[in-house]
Amino acid sequence: MRVFVTGASGWIGSGVVPLLLAAGHDVQGLARSEQSAARLRAAGAEAVDGQLDDLAGLRAAADGADAVIHLAFKHDFSDYAASGRSERAAMETFGEVLEGTGKPLLFASGVALLGPGRVVTEEDASPFIGRDAPRGGVEELAMGFADRGIRPVALRFAPTVHGAGDHGFMAQLVAVAREKGVAGYVGDGSNRWPAVHRDDTARLIVRALENPDAARVVHAVAEEGVAARDIAEAIGRGAGLPAASIDPDHAEAHFGWIGAFFRLDIPASSALTRERFGWEPAGPTLLEDLDAGHYFTRAAA
Numbered sequence: 001m002r003v004f005v006t007g008a009s010g011w012i013g014s015g016v017v018p019l020l021l022a023a024g025h026d027v028q029g030l031a032r033s034e035q036s037a038a039r040l041r042a043a044g045a046e047a048v049d050g051q052l053d054d055l056a057g058l059r060a061a062a063d064g065a066d067a068v069i070h071l072a073f074k075h076d077f078s079d080y081a082a083s084g085r086s087e088r089a090a091m092e093t094f095g096e097v098l099e100g101t102g103k104p105l106l107f108a109s110g111v112a113l114l115g116p117g118r119v120v121t122e123e124d125a126s127p128f129i130g131r132d133a134p135r136g137g138v139e140e141l142a143m144g145f146a147d148r149g150i151r152p153v154a155l156r157f158a159p160t161v162h163g164a165g166d167h168g169f170m171a172q173l174v175a176v177a178r179e180k181g182v183a184g185y186v187g188d189g190s191n192r193w194p195a196v197h198r199d200d201t202a203r204l205i206v207r208a209l210e211n212p213d214a215a216r217v218v219h220a221v222a223e224e225g226v227a228a229r230d231i232a233e234a235i236g237r238g239a240g241l242p243a244a245s246i247d248p249d250h251a252e253a254h255f256g257w258i259g260a261f262f263r264l265d266i267p268a269s270s271a272l273t274r275e276r277f278g279w280e281p282a283g284p285t286l287l288e289d290l291d292a293g294h295y296f297t298r299a300a301a
Contacts, residue, residue, distance in 0.1 A: 002026045004061045007071030015202035016211040019044050042093040055093045070107040088136030104212035108155040109139045109267035114163035120219040122272040151212045158221045162286050163198035164294040171192040172258050174235055174295050183236035184246040185228040191265035192225025197283025207277045214276045225267030234290035
């Protein structure tokens with residue numbers, strides 16, 4: 001297949017592209033800079049210059065593809081509503097282009113916030129509906145594409161997709177620990193945090209692309225929920241800092257924007273995904289990855 005990938009040079013996309021190429025697919029990747037384009041060309045993919053807001057460019061690339069994997073997102077927490085509007089516009093564009101073609105449209109989503117305090121599954125519908133919802137409510141939008149002759153697949157990622165090179169939540173928690181001199185967790189730290197290794201995520205995405213009718217929702221989750229206290233203690237070991245409880249009333253003051261997330265209990269299952277796709281995570285666990293040291297080498301650089 002000829003596959004158009006947004007976010008192709010990003011954290012998850014850079015793991016997916018080599019696997020797609022190895023499987024014999026042709027890959028076009030959206031590149032917002034020459035540096036990104038160079039990385040894609042070096043991997044053996046074709047670079048398509050453009051931004052996520054360049055809807056005409058998205059339309060042209062999707063029109064020439066046999067499938068679309070949409071992984072890009074504007075992670076601007078200072079104006080998250082605007083990020084959601086951009087996401088909605090991109091998905092509406094893909095819907096218009098792919099309508100009636102029967103082509104697969106895989107897109108990034110997440111398990112966080114679907115049902116805090118309980119284990120969410122692939123059968124839980126997204127509660128985020130409408131363009132003003134988080135991420136523009138695109139999962140609910142895209143599920144309706146099935147009635148328009150498109151094969152949508154929601155790629156719900158664990159909040160932490162970890163590995164060497166990860167600059168997401170775990171890297172931010174390490175930075176906060178270094179700044180504050182303590183590896184914190186909120187309250188008793190029993191709240192659960194799902195995780196998956198980047199390599200396992202990439203393998204699952206390729207399987208979902210090649211069998212898009214197996215499920216409309218895929219959970220890229222290797223660990224249902226790692227206790228926040230265990231995460232903080234691993235960060236403390238790596239950074240040479242004590243781990244300590246942070247009063248829930250002071251969580252956001254201590255952690256910054258990430259405090260609103262790290263205090264949540266958001267476990268998620270991937271049992272149905274494993275059954276439907278024959279997928280079994282094989283990468284290191286989150287705590288093993290933290291103990292490997294690369295988060296701390298990079299943070300100190």
